[in-house]
Amino acid sequence: MLEPLARIPPAFSSTSWMNPLPPATRLLFFADRAARAAAAGAFPMPVTEEACRAHADGARACLWLGPDEYLLLAPAEPGAARVQAALTAAVGPLPHALVDISHRQVAFEIHGPLAAQILNGACALDLDPAGFPVGMCTRTALAKADVVLWRTEVHRFHVEVWRSFSPYVTALLTEIAGALPAAH
Amino acid sequence: MLLISCPYCGDRPEIEFTYGGQAHLVRPADPSALDDQQWAEYLYMRTNTKGVHAERWRHARGCGRFFNALRDTTTDRFAATYKIGAARPDPAASEPTPGTAR
């Protein structure tokens, strides 16, 4: 008999600079300007066309990933199906794509004065607040993993990573942080 | 590391990009009207430019979009990047886009 899967350890544990975020509703939304305007009745939508910007409204957020491509984040309850139904009704016949990816990825936060320095151990972006201000978000590379990075505060980043990459990413960042004397 | 200026996202590290080959190739409207030689020319023959080359790039690990670039194949210097569908810019007429080939 094989051991039950419960033996697999959790993907990551909290540290002073990293904490996992609870399960969430995640939707990938492809929509042009007209469809986004219609969707605004059901979900917070950015008012600008600016690239690489997140629009947060309470516990819900809409992250620009590419032209006409957005990642919608919401609390796990009442569930992706409800958010999806409301958006589908609001957008109506306008061309769009709306896909539930809630379980494809997990999220965690990197926070504290060394947050940017730890991320830069594996990420080549300029994370100075002048180059990557609060509210900026982007898909990027964290070493060999693709992530979505969103700066929610000067010293706080929201990181979305595909589920199977999370042990790799968290172990790598833990190693990087361990090499920074001030992180201990 | 090179910085490449995505027309959507701005200056980004080169590891986020993938190369997409020669730009501005036009697929023949009626391929079945071509003979084998003409079809092979379209499929396989490229300019192999020494100097300024118009080529496709994709911001694969960023916004995911294809765009075009003018790059000098002898120096790796990007003279311009521009959106798909835009005309090829004249590299001599404009300043190079910032953040390239530093």
Ligand SMILES: [Zn+2]
């Ligand atoms: Zn881009």
